[in-house]
Amino acid sequence: MGDEGDHTRLDLEVIREMGIGLSNVKKAFDGLDKLSGTYGDDFGNGDLADKFEDFAKNWELSRKKLTDEVDSLSKIAKAAAKAYEEIDHQLAEAIRGAKDPKTAKKGK
Incomplete structure (x- = not known):
């Protein structure tokens, strides 16, 4: 049982x-610079620059959605760990109280 x-x-x-x-x-995602409007002149080709601009706009939207989801998962994981830890503490206290009747009576 100790292994559990x-x-x-x-x-x-x-x-x-x-x-x-x-x-x-x-x-890390929040720290990424915006891609749109940044590299257009570097491509030298208007069509290629337009394609990159489309990609950059889509990337910004997708990055925002992904960042929001990652943030939500982070908060859920932290809250779950805290809740499980509190439950573990409460169970430990209940077990201690059951083993020591004097402690259980003091709690009432």
């Missing part, structure tokens, strides 16, 4: 780290 607690603790750490990692991904 170790797995639970490890999973909480993985969830917490996932939330932090996703926050870092969001920050």
Whole structure:
């Protein structure tokens, strides 16, 4: 039974780290410069510059959607880790109270 607690603790750490990692991904996406209007003159060809401009506009929209989703997942992972940790703490307190009747009586 001791192994189960170790797995639970490890999973909480993985969830917490996932939330932090996703926050870092969001920050990286937020830090990317806008592509539209930046490189048009560098292509030398009007059609190629127009295609790149279309790509850049689509990328900005897609990046915004992706950033929002990553941010939501990050918040969910962090909240889940916190909730599981609180439940774990409450269960530990309940077990301690069940093992020590004096403590259980003091809590009432």
